[in-house]
Amino acid sequence: MRFGYKASAEQFAPNRLLGFAIEAEAAGFDSVFISDHFQPWKHTDGHAPFAPSWMAAALARTERVVFGTSVLTPTFRLHPSVVAHAFGTLGAMFPERVILGVGTGESLNEVPSTGMVWPELKERSARLREAVTLIRTLWSEERVTFKGDYYQTQNATIYDKPDKMVPIYLAAGGPLNARYAGRAGDGFICTSGKGAELYVDQLLPNVAAGRGESGRTDLPFERMIEVKVSFDPDPQAALDNTRAWAALALSAEEKHSVEDAAEMERLAAQLPIERIAKRWIVSSDPEEHVAAIKTYIDYGFDHLVFHAPGEDQSRFLSLYATEILPRLRALAPGGSS
Template identity: 65%
Template sequence: MLKIGYKASAEQFSPSDLLRFSEYAESLGFDSVFISDHFQPWRHTDGHAPSALAWLGALGGRTQRIIMGTSVLTPTFRYHPSIVAQTFGTLGQMFPGRVILGVGTGESLNEVPATGMAWPEPKERFARLREALTLIRKLWTEERVSFSGEYYKTENATIYDRPSEPLPIYIAGAGPMITKYAGRTADGFICTSGKGWDLYRETLLPNLASGIEAAGRPSESVDRMIEMKVSFDTDAKRALEDTRHWAALALSPEEKMSVEDPLEMEKLADALPAERAAKRWIVSSDPDEQVERIKPYIELGFRHLVFHAPGPDQMRFLKLFSEQVVPRLRKAFG
């Protein structure tokens, strides 16, 4: 069954606005809400970066049924894994069956300014993530955990308030090794739309399947979640212009490598023309075109689509999208 989610743009809106948008998404029938856990936004001007951990508690109290989680949180630098285990244990106990911990290896934009650390190479970031998740799972299932890893340690640690069952963990990735690891160990895999098709067809999904097979798990045991970047409006020009706020996403990895200052990221993004800013987005005023351009991702196997809209009027987007696009998607794909 197709699941339809809403991406709460923490880098673009205030915490109270995000709550309002998310409540509205639930009332319109959306199945999930995910929020990124950034210490800094992509833009300094009019940027936001609320605490996802605090915000999820407020969201759970303001909603009734939606699944909610992080897309994504880095449990390895700003946070000790034991604090992540404690926080999500509390959320899981308060809102049973509704909380997902989505994790990734992190970005220097978030971790370096908050810690002053030297940003490590991908190999170390991946190793830290694996070790952190091992510790988090132990703290959710065992008492008096004394853990001595390469990066993290605990001594007789107990999470006293935790859910009766460990929470689902979703792992985000854009490369073969972490994707295969997600297939072996995670409850879900997270990636984003708008990249080259070869990445999905030849790298991500085959390695996810390989990891699932290596672990002897059923294919359907891993949720395939993708953040769908869509700019939909009845006004085509408005749909295009709305993407400007997120122009940083169109920067190449080389252009934004080791950029840790939102002011510098903003400067790089603002230099891009509107057409390039829109490159990562499905931009259209035609609901049938939206469905046709979303369709290839579903055909690849993604079944949990979390829609991220770039414009300032999120209520307008949610209403238009839920009325004109979502019913077509559900009719076509279940």
């Protein structure tokens, strides 16, 4: 069982975020994950650092914690060979401390940077499958001439790469991609707050089915979930902190093809706090908070990455180190109270 910290790249400037990652390691977190957005969820005071660059700085300033992307899109603005190059270098410099988390992407990030017409999920999923195949091929072979439906390389070589391939975790929000994640991934990524039926009846069973088809059942595999938490001894503060991430409460229909961060911000600003908070575990009581988190452990997730919405991330990290992580570790196999 591992517990991670979500570095809110869209909310904080890169240097400030680096400080939080260092604090997370000191607080006892096992991992730090960062999203790779070209644009944030809001325009005003928003941030969007390039994840591999930030990860390199953070890895150099820490000693133990594992860093990953949750998630990066290796299919449009970033060609798979560029992703293989970037993460090959990170894996060579920081062995066994890097995870490449990938997904099918969002128009908010891909359209403004490319001017492309945003394709349907079927094509995006096909591109992701091909991209993952190409990335692994570039890491495992010397001269790669690849002729795919979407990507091509000609005698390509990644000269600096790790002795052991960087694990690739695949994100999925539906059953088909969850099955692919189980079949082809070293781990699976999803997000919390969407109802038990999605996780228990759709995502995790399909991950398991994919694992059964993979021929890779003897290899390590993690079921990772990004858990949205707002914990503070002051219940009003715990509730109010969620406002910063109001855009997450927009439905898929409301934000579909919204490619302007300012428009996303406008839509989110209209939402009531009650609707915003529904995506989060909002609590001021440690026992109540841990009980809510335990639900996801009981579902079968074994790598929980906590995303806190508040401005004072140092306070969150300190509170979690003293009040929450010890309780969670006591729940894990071999844990002690």
